[in-house]
Amino acid sequence: MPTPTKGPRLGGGPAHERLMLAGLATSLFEHDSITTTEAKAKRVRPLAERMITFAKRGDLHARRRVMTVIRDKGVVHRLFTEIAPDMADRPGGYTRITKVAPRKGDNAPMAVIELVREPIAKKATVAEAEAATKRAAKDAKKADATKADETTAEPVEELTLDDNATDEAAAAPAAAVDLPEGAVATTEDGSAPEGYDVKGNANSGLYHVPGSQWYDSTEAEFWFASAEDAEKAGFKPAGGAEKQEVDEEA
Template structure:
């Protein structure tokens, strides 16, 4: 009889791992950032990003798929109404993992996983910003020698 392959499990059993990931994802979408162990954060990242991708699509079938995992309807509503549309123009990388100090009691490596809130800046916009800044700097340099010459004439 074929047996399922076992990989790394967070809680011991597959069902416990599923429950842990569902609860972590619910907390992440509710609060925007959570502190957990590094291993749990690494397991949570692809799990949460798939849920955000479903929220971006926004269909009824996707909403029902997400409701199977996240049982809190308020969090699912926020995911589909706010978080999904916020990342509409972004392809992946919705979360960030930042390593922090180890936990005091057992020295477990800790990390903060958070939703990325910054919009990405396109290269065209940054190029235009750089050009405007260089023009402004050139204009201030041109005015500065004229001001010093006028000050010398007064003396």
């Protein structure tokens, strides 16, 4: 006994199912496309493709095998003379199933099954297209490499700086600081000018007397002779007056 097909059987019995599938295959070969339920389309697909395989053989035995399913001689003649030649270069996949909107009334899922009779591209054409794509990719790589070489080969202009200009640029920050009233600039070696030992800082607006907490770690931008001169110039004692009384006590 043959193994039954999985799923519910079409029709009322096995004979009815065979007749239904034969009718669907006959309509498909006659019209090239039919609309039916999705279940019937999936069931008739292997049968229709098997009939096309027999038709591609073209001998008498294959015709008699097809006649056991397709009873209409006109449809069999069309299958062997029109459909099979169109499928000669196609190794398989003779049908295509496309889902469509459900059927009105019972909302059954519907599908369109059709014969794929479009000519397939020959291997030579496909190989030629692939070769053209590879050539285009190689040309693009060569063009990118040429552009990269041109960019690398461009001469780089060297900038020459005048020694005087460099000295002026180095001295610019020091000159940019305006000296407050009663203050003198720092000497070239960074030491305190004679008679000026109170450090002043323009950014913080504070002054530091010798011996105070932050005196050694503070870089002076200018110097004052005394704390009174620094206060007259608007500077405040760093950390308060108590932190800057060391010099007076000394």
